[in-house]
Amino acid sequence: MKPLILKMSAFGPFADEVEIPFYQFDSQGLFLITGNTGAGKTTIFDAISFALYGNTSGITRTVDMVRSDFTSPESETYVYLEFLHKGKKYIVKRNPQYLRPKKSGTGMTFQSADAVLTYPDGRIETGIKNVTNCIEELLCIDWKQFKQLAMIAQGEFLNLILANGNERGAILRKVFNTQKYADMQKNLKEMASSLKRECEESDNTIIRYLFDISFDENNDFFQPIKEWRKSPSVHSANEIIALLEKILIDDKNKVKTFRDKLNKIVDEISKISVEYELAKVNNDKLDKRNNLISDRKQMLGREDEIRNKKEQYTLSQRAVNTVKPFEDKYIREKKERNGLIAFIEITEEKISKSEKKIIELMVKMKQLKENLPLAEKINVCIKEVESQINLYDDVNELNRELGELQIKKKEILALLCNNENEKYELEKNKNSLSDELKKLEDVDERFLICAKRLNEVKQSLNKIKQMLDEYNDILEDKKSLEKVQNQFLELERQYKIKNEECNNADAEFMRAQAGIMASNLKYNEQCPVCGSTTHPCKAKLSETLITEAELKKLKEKTLELHKAVDNLSHKCGELKTRYDLNTERLNSQIKEIFNIETDSLDIKYFLNEQSEKYFNEWKELKTEYESLLNSRENKRRSKEKLQKITEKIDEICLSINSEKAKLNQVEIEISKLDERLKLIRGQLKYSSKEEAIKKIEEYKKEYIRLKSEFEVASKEYNDCNVETESLKAVLANNKQKLIELEKSYTKAQQDFIQKLRECGFEDEKDYHNYLISDEELHSMNEEINNYENTMRIINERIAQLENETKDLEIVNLQDILNKKEELIQEKTLYDEVIQSLSSKISNNSMIYSQVSAEMKSQNDKRNKFMLVDELSKTANGELAGKQKLAFEHYIQAFYFERILHEANKRLKSMTDGRYELLRKEEASDNRINAGLEIDIMDYYTGKIRSAKSLSGGEAFKASLSLALGLSDVIQSFAGGIEVDTMFIDEGFGALDSESLESAITTLNTLTEGNRLVGVISHVESLKEKIEKKIIVLKGVSGSTIKCKI
DSSP: OEEEEEEEESBTTBOSOEEEEGGGGTTOEEEEEEESTTSSHHHHHHHHHHHHHSOOSSSSSOGGGOBOSSSOTTSOOEEEEEEEETTEEEEEEEEOOEEEEOSSSSSEEEEOOEEEEEOTTSOEEESHHHHHHHHHHHHSOOHHHHHHHHEEOTTOHHHHHHOOHHHHHHHHHHHHTTHHHHHHHHHHHHHHHHHHHHHHHHHHHHHHHHHTOOOOTTSTTHHHHHHHHHSOOGGGHHHHHHHHHHHHHHHHHHHHHHHHHHHHHHHHHHHHHHHHHHHHHHHHHHHHHHHHHHHHHHHHTTHHHHHHHHHHHHHHHHIIIIIHHHHHHHHHHHHHHHHHHHHHHHHHHHHHHHHHHHHHHHHHHHHHHTTHHHHHHHHHHHHHHHTTHHHHHHHHHHHHHHHHHHHHHHHHHHHHHHHHHHHHHHHHHHHHHHHHHHHTTTHHHHHHHHHHHHHHHHHHHHHHHHHHHHHHHHHHHHHHHHHHHHHHHHHHHHHHHHHHHHHHHHHHHHHHHHHHHHHTOOTTSOOTTTOOSOOSSOOOOOSSOOOHHHHHHHHHHHHHHHHHHHHHHHHHHHHHHHHHHHHHHHHHHHHHHHOOOOTTOOHHHHHHHHHHHHHHHHHHHHHHHHHHHHHHHHHHHHHHHHHHHHHHHHHHHHHHHHHHHHHHHHHHHHHHHHHHHHHHHTTOSSSSHHHHHHHHHHHHHHHHHHHHHHHHHHHHHHHHHHHHHHHHHHHHHHHHHHHHHHHHHHHHHHHHHHHHHHTTOSSHHHHHHHOOOHHHHHHHHHHHHHHHHHHHHHHHHHHHHHHHTTTOOOOOHHHHHHHHHHHHHHHHHHHHHHHHHHHHHHHHHHHHHHHHHHHHHHHHHHHHHHHHHHHHHHHHTOOTTSOOOOHHHHHHHHHHHHHHHHHHHHHHHHTTTOEEEEEESSOSSTTSOTTOEEEEEETTTTEEEEGGGOOHHHHHHHHHHHHHHHHHHHHHHTSSOOOOEEEEESOGGGSOHHHHHHHHHHHHHHTTTTOEEEEEOOOHHHHHHOOEEEEEEOOTTOOEEEEEO
């Protein structure tokens, strides 16, 4: 990622829109971002970080503080960034949430946070989370990783160099995409666990199957299986299966033996069943023969009865078939004659009554005829009243309309009253709200002033806290310096003593060498030192000789002390430099912020005092801010209420005028209806339509009564005359017919008496004794026939059975059944035994098959588990006797080794070959990834020490080298990540001039290969060394930017 254009509007200290044309830096090179403290140098990187990820670079500079305190309320706050990534241009624009004036009306509202990302093909993504996700996907790093790769931020020099193995592992996982190896490790472990569970489940399944083996406790195999069940083990499964095979063979042999015995019993039962059935049939025949003989005796007892019934049947047959038809005719003729006589008598009686009724009706009809003129008068009255009926409807309609108008009038009056009351209440509320708004006129101005001051006090508190932390660090540095100085003085004293001792030992050794040499001189031999052949004053041997080895050892100890003194001296210098620089920077900040000299100032007391002062002011301002915020909301609500009330009053006034006009119109209509009602009521005879209709009904009933009574009487008179004449004609006809019926009646009576005598009946009574119905005659005939047929069949059947049962006797069937029952019980016993054995065989056979199949499956699972478990342990670093290094950590260690290799190229250059970064093989903590921690090789002392022991300047060099090495390795592998821009924020103040020159040289080498490196610093010497500059100018109305290319 390389920025092309950065625009910031109302962002941080920048009140207006400022633009930085990064593209003018020729896409590579070193540039400086410089300016006074607090001008907004680091804000440039904050803006890039915010545009990409919606976050800034530090804890003290958070997203809710990015809106400028110098800008006007109407200004928009946003960051616009054009950047190149892998040769393609992207544009991202992002704004935070902030307060702005409402677009309509008065008051303030929140502008929602938003983000827009434009792709090279014109595609657009929106939404803060969505855009952040797209950026992370595009750059392959998140905000924290971007900050560590692209920025060595102020106050965070040691983060990169002192991060633990786990933190570095997280960075390397994202950068080099090693998550897939971790996933592979996890998958292998899960697969191994799953296969292990399957093997254990398979073992449990085999044991569970074998537990279900069925066998007899008195069986030879009972004891071994019982012992196995006490402590079941799958390892003994083969032995149990062998026992199971023997149990199956033994049970099958038993079943075969029992089946043979069962078959014999079944055959015997079959024979007894046949014997029983034959005996049963013969016994039945003998019983039937005896029963038939008994029945025949009973039948012979009825022989006289049947003979009498035959004689009775003959006479009854003559009575029914011969005499009965003559009797029926005689009865029919007699009945017809008597009926006609009775009818003639009734007719004569009716004629007498009709003649009397005719006389009565004639008198009644004459009286009713006299009432007909009155009926006509009633009819005239009906027509007169009916002609006025419609007028009653008109009266009712007018009354209805009048009632509706009266109701409408009442509703209008009630509405007018309500509107007047509501108008009064609204005007009262309007006056109250107007008074309240006058009190809140300046609340917006006071709120903005308070908010601005609250933000200033909050920033001041943060700065004071930061200065207190720096002061505490300075005190710690001072303690460390004093401690090292004391160590230096003590070591220097020891060195002087040891050095003097070494010099004395050296002199003594030389003297001893002269004494030794002198002791070997001979007369007339030249001295190897002075060449003299005479030796007047020989050197004497010392009493305390020192050997050359002792002298060498003493010199080595002295040299070690000298090196230690030099190291402490160097360390004292570094601590003193850091202490002086930090003290000077803190004093400058105090002087700049509080405009006070610090020479005689108790800084800690002063800063705590200022912190308490600002904190108290912050609390007061916070209370005031919340109060003003509530007041502004109350003002907004009051304005809205006032506007609504005014609109409501106008609506009510219009409604009142409208209702008054309606009331006037209703009153006019009521007056007109009253006049029409008076006119119509003067024409009406009755008070209501119902009364008129009732009167009409009464007239109609009376009219109909008079007319109908006359008509009914006339009709009855005429009908009665016609009926009387008709009855007289019928009477004459029936009397003639009666003469003829008397003749036929006499003949039928004579014929009936003659037939009785011909058929042998003495008189009519004797005849009726033998007269029965056809059904009774038929029943008697059937009874006679049935008796004769039954006697014939019994005789035939007895003859047949006597022939079939010749020489047979009754057999006792119970004896046969008892014998059969004994055999059936024996059969049931064998069936149960065979069923039990078959069930055992079936169960054990199924268990044998299941266990065999499960053991085969278990063997496959176990082989697969052993293979996968070996792979899992290898990948996860869990092999016994091997280094505990997981596959992902191995891959990360490979990349980390390359990063350290590249970092050391620059670190050696910046430290004149003194320091080298080493990868620590073993982790300092079991919870931290092995192989990703750093040690330092100090070639001045020849020792390896922790990276945490580096001084401030040394740590800056090491972290810079490591960050640059990471960037180089990333570029070389090109794993989807391109870090083409890097920012270095401060840190150069801790370097001496020589180290600073070395760092600048190193940074210049970074710009090779199309890379931008920005140094954020206010160190004066850097301004001369770096030509390209972004100058941030601090002002009372906000900061501005000036670029010098």
